[in-house]
Amino acid sequence: MSKEKTNILSIQDLSGGYTKEHDILQGVNLDVEQGQAVGIIGLNGSGKSTLAKCLMNTVPYRNGKILFDGKNISRYSTKQLSDVGIALFLQGGRVFDELTVEENLKLFGNFDKTLNWLTPNVVSQFSIFNFPKLRADKLSGGQRHQLALAMCLLKKPNPKLLILDEPSAGLSPIAVEETYNILECLRDDNELTIILIEQNIARAIAFCDSINMLQNGKFVYSSDKKDIKEVESIMFKE
Secondary structure, three states, rough: OOOOOOEEEEHHHHHHHOOOEEEEEEEEEEEEEEEEEEEEEEEEEOOOOHHHHHHHHOOEEEEEEEEEEEOOOOOOOOHHHHHEEEEOOOOOOOOOOOOEEHHHOOOOOOOOHHHHHHOOHHHHHOOOHOOOEEHHHHHHHHHHHHHHHHHHHHHHOOOOOEEEEEEOOOOOOOHHHHHHHHHHHHHHHHHOEEEEOOOOOHHHHHOEEEEEEEOOOOEEEEOOOHHHHHHHHHOOOO
């Protein structure tokens, strides 16, 4: 008998944006199964980052509801959302520049012990752990993204859902490879549920179990097929 699939996240008719006068998201619906990697793609201004911020309640939404792990979290504060196991990686890799790698990580406790929930294979992918005394403002782009991602993973309780907003943006090809090596280990070894917001269509399609395309605040395409030509033809259709 096949194992029944369970939705860890359900977004229902979500509308919202930065001002009361204009909803960037217009009736968004999305179900995410536990352990899935779900990709969200779209052109600039389509609503991708707005959706991520609505999920963490840093941008208000006025209609619809969000269910997480069987609970209605529509009225939860950002802290409450973090406390139930949702972590958000913000575009650019947000860290504290004046602090060292170790000091950034210690903001979330004893990181040596806290990382025990991750497999050794995942931990070994983080090269920044070899430079604990390096100030964050001296990090390369790829190292900065690693540190920001590690800070997401160190939050208590251990994240059940990781939302990634453009994790490859601005990185060198080598750093992109290193970032996706980490994400693949998180997905495969720790079975972490991931929502990936990504401009790199090829990367998103290769990594994710399903792809969802936003246009003007609405999903216009959803598929579990790995067909980049089909995706590009819809995204860049005049």
